[in-house]
Amino acid sequence: MEKGLLVGLNTELEKDFKESMAELRNLAHACHIEIIEELIQNKSMPTNKFYIGKGKVDELKLLIESLEPDLVIFDNELSPSQIRNLEKELEIKVIDRTVLILDIFARRAKTTEAKLQVELAQSEYMLPRVIGMYKSLSRQRSGTGSKGPGEQKLELDRRLLRNKIVKLKKDLQAVVEIRRTQRQNRKSSHIPIVSLTGYTNSGKSTLMNALIDASTNIKKEHVLKKDMLFATLETKTTNISLSDTKNFLLTDTVGFIKKLPHHLVEAFKSTLEEITEADLLLHVIDVSNPQYKKQIEAVDIVLKEIKAENIPTIYVYNKIDLIDDLPLLETENSIFISAENNLNIQKLLTMINHELEKNTKIVQLLLPYNKGDIFSYFKKNKSIISTTYEETGILVQLRLSKEEIEKYNQYIK
Template sequence: MSDKHITLHDDAPERSILARLILPDTVVEEDPLEELHGLATTSGTEVVDELIQRRSTPDHSTYLGKGKVEELRLMVERHEADVVIFDNDLSPAQIRNLEKKTNAKVIDRTELILDIFAAGARTHESRLAVELAQLEYSLPRLKRMWTHLSRQSMGVGMRGPGEKQLEVDRRLAQKRIHDLKTELKSVELRRERQVAARSDSPTVSLVGYTNAGKSTLMNALTDAGVMAQDKLFATLDTRTRRWHLPEWGHVLLSDTVGFIRDLPHSLVASFKSTLEETRQAELLLHVADASSSQVFEQISAVYQVLEELGIEAKDTLLVLNKIDAITSPRDLNRVLDRYPNAIPVSARSRSGLKPLAQAVGEALSREFLDVEIGVAHHDGKLLSFLSATGKIESREFGNDHVIVRVRMPASAMGTVNRSALSVTPTTLEMWKQTASEEELEDSSEDSSEESVERSSDVA
């Protein structure tokens, strides 16, 4: 008889129960667990039940009140659930206490989002960013993880190798965090140089709430053929394509990770290099899902993340996508009443794309100036300011000064005028002519080279 052991694998998804505590100062959506349901589904679990509690303050030990914890335990038992997912951030102690009382795995909103990012990371850079965010989240929770950061099945009280091993694990985690930060800093500097080196075309960056349709819009505008899926966080890496604007020329259009309410701070910091395209873009296109019942909350959440990135003051056009999914004109009008300058489009049906292109061209023309600036050789501060703020096209050196031809944001000219020896406007038509000549050259090349991807894999 054979000594082989046959292992049976259960491919059924984990059964999850969703839970949320709503505090008095919380903005409550029409369906308070709709977004968490989408996150749970994206992570691969099957949602079998939901629980909501309204309470003035969280319970310090179990977050939910005692009665709701008992109700949650009965739900887990009745549905044979594997995991309870909270739409709140819990402390390590609260997670441990809830797991003991419900006999199920408990994860909070941050851990769920990190898990989704880990599953979707494809490039070396995004994997580094996710690993760093996960380790920073896990460090205060190492008591649940033990041997070398891998989860183990433990007995009652989570018996393990003892405090000594816990300290070893903590030092290993801290060293890995240091190494990841060092490597990501190197990646960030390299990315900054790559983005800053692109002086031939201005950059327009797509930002927005996850699943607002940014990738679909990018495909509609550039025929890029990038992956576009109807799920949360389908895009984690930056993709850049050339987009031709009528009566303007080529611009670079970039698409990157979508944002979400209460996006973990560690994740935003870790993805700083991936978001470099957005930080250095001349113009942001904020894409919002106009058909969502939570569109106002989603728009506000995106602005909060932009503020955290330090780019909330950048020139931005609001694009209301998915208007084809709106059944009542009243629903669209209520959004336009609050944001009258927003541009309604449908990336799927390609309606509204011409007005969008025209608005982008006008915004770029309005916000940027082509100028020749005379700078004294010893004025390194102004030269550094021009390099950091504008796109330098040429330098002509004289005996005691340098003439810098640069494309500058109009808002930065006050600083320039205070220090420059001279400021001479140049015609934007010269720049447009250069773009047109490049377009003619490109048209003679193979059509497969029309869309050039700027990969964010820096392995």
């Protein structure tokens, strides 16, 4: 494992500084970096040159000399000039929280889409930061005013990075079109979509597996569940079938985190679109985490950024098996569960059904006998209340969504 020093700046604006530093330590651990020391400065605002004050930079130099770490990690995203100045002054590799998160995403990415998204985010982060990376090359101008080899290499690398970003965006767009076609096909089937969202490591994948187990599907394909940050990057969708023929599609996407890099949100927009297309969100919360309220706020910020804040939501307080006393629920649409111990999963399914039914209406349809395909679809995917065989066709009473009522309007009696 590499050895690292953590550096944090506690400003008046940083309300959750201690939690942020603890989370940074966890991010470093996920990147196999052993943290040997922390340096903290209390200051009203960062400096333009070093982010921390010059006195703290000198203190950091002494720590580096005595502890001999491999790198220094800052809690907030540094500007290109701050990284350049710090590396020149400290003579050691300097990275920030964004680099750690990008590195974790790169390690976790498995599918083509996830790899493209991570590579795009990394390239866009690196583009303004390639300057200053060629100290060994001369930057002196010759008598004719031509650029030195360092500047030539810098311009070449910038051009290569820009070309790479253009190609990655093009490749990603091709994958995105396939995903959007699949999503459009799902929506045309009028099966409700329920999307899991929440802070990273809140138990979304464990909950997905618990709901799969509760489903009447013969084929049950479970997803990876692991106690780690960002265990799930790929979007996974499965059909949850209940005994009363009520079906919905359940999707799981990437988890969120405080200070989620903007590059990542932009690169993962196509994946996060799965959330915006949902009929219902299950916001999974690790209630055993003392900072769960702050985590809810962090998730809400990202949901607002991707314009998903107005989608109906059930707040699922998970991991109650790890706490002694349950907190008071602040929102009506909330439930305590333990996905690991399968506690209150059936109650949650009842809540899901209740929420999905809010956008539906009970109607009667008279289907001609030559429209047996529609009746077969209803039998397979809907909860039919009553069926009567009449002279002119099949009289069916069932619950349909607004879109389905419009689609089958000609048969409504």
